[in-house]
Amino acid sequence: MTRVVFVLVPSLHLLDLAGPAQVFSTAADLGHAYPLHYVADDADVPTAQGVRLHAGVDWPDLTPADLVVVPGWRSPRLSGRPPLSRRALDRLRAHHTAGGTVASVCSGADVLGRAGLLDGRRCTTHHELQDELARRYPRAHVVRDVLFVEDGRVVTSAGIASGIDLALHLVAGGHGPAVAARVARAMVVYARRNGDESQASAMLRHRAHLDDAVHRVQDLIDARFTEPLPLAALAAAAGCSERTVTRLFGRATGLTPLRYQQLLRLERAENLIGRGVTVEAAARAVGFGDARMLRRLRARG
Known part of the structure; x- marks a missing residue:
């Protein structure tokens, strides 16, 4: 069982959250346990699309088998007020230090950077934010024009819908590409896994129909x-x-x-x-x- 904890920030993009959540939920429907949790600094979370979400303010107890995901938010730039509290950043860093995996969608990479998790690692983000991410975290290696990058249990993805690809990649890693292909088919999406290198399995590569x-x-x-x-x-x-x-x-x-x-x-x-x-x-x-x-x-x- 892998617990998936989504860390919500103000003005988050709904698809950054809903895409990965749907992947893990569908995998659970197929018999692979992925309990979903939603946490935030404040219980009331406004989204970029106008829907307000309600999240818990207390994090569940995590194990190294669990995954923490930070969806992106609407922002023309990464700079400005930190999107998460120091306490939340500490929790992210502690989870990774304990052997857990952390992931981000789009501008969520900035949160991982603030937590010190991009230093010395390959990472990516939305194409409009890549230059700023590279300037902001000079010790990170920003990989351009890819859907996602995985490096040392830190998984970052590009903009919006690429969170689906990231989640399918993680499901394939945990349960095999056949399960990921079934999830993609149930969601009626192309089963892509073209991240930063040639990692598309034959099962997924030929499911794009x-x-x-x-x-x-x-x-x-x-x-x-x-x-x-x-x-x-x-x-x-x-x-x-x-x-x-x-x-x-x-x-x-x-x-x-x-x-x-x-x-x-x-x-x-x-x-x-x-x-x-x-x-x-x-x-x-x-x-x-x-x-x-x-x-x-x-x-x-």
């Missing part, structure tokens, strides 16, 4: 990619003929079902090999009869 029949086929392959999967079984999952499922799958993903399954096997095998497993053992673990096919796929790149 809205074809429900193809999603059902991918759900089956994701769950059983180490097994032989006859085209007839995939067609049954899609509710159409074998010829039609091949055509729909190719149109939605640019791949055949077999090639998609091979990519999942290859990705998992590379992960095992990176952890010290031999090529032969990795090949068997992902469903290949021997290592020859795995070696061919690795050579193909």
Whole structure:
């Protein structure tokens, strides 16, 4: 179980908050516990969109497994009055020091900077605020034109909707990309994970479509990619003929079902090999009869 604590500041953007909250809530609906908490310096929190929110003023007891998220707020500049009290900043810093993860959306990176959590780390924020963030925290390395950056249990994301990508990334890290893909599908959003480096898994990279029949086929392959999967079984999952499922799958993903399954096997095998497993053992673990096919796929790149 991961408790998610949202730290609310005056004039926060609703989507900065609601996007990640919806991701974790949907993951909970799928059986992965993410209790949500909302705290603020003052119980009454005005938002940039005019809705007033009510939050607790007492933080829950946190463990290293928990996540603290600071949504962004409406501000043309980062400078000015600190958006959070020194007490709240101390709580943020203490949570990270104890081994916990902290995250921000958009201008929320300024709060992490005020807490001293950006020093020596890569980070990002909304493109209109990147220059100011770099000036304000010269010991931070501001990465530009990315959706999110993770460095030392400090996760920062760009503006507004990128909080969804950040949250999907964290769900994928905790429960695997298949769960993140299911969350994205339930939310009817593209399952993106293109952060500061190539970290888009095959499961998520090829989910950027809205074809429900193809999603059902991918759900089956994701769950059983180490097994032989006859085209007839995939067609049954899609509710159409074998010829039609091949055509729909190719149109939605640019791949055949077999090639998609091979990519999942290859990705998992590379992960095992990176952890010290031999090529032969990795090949068997992902469903290949021997290592020859795995070696061919690795050579193909």
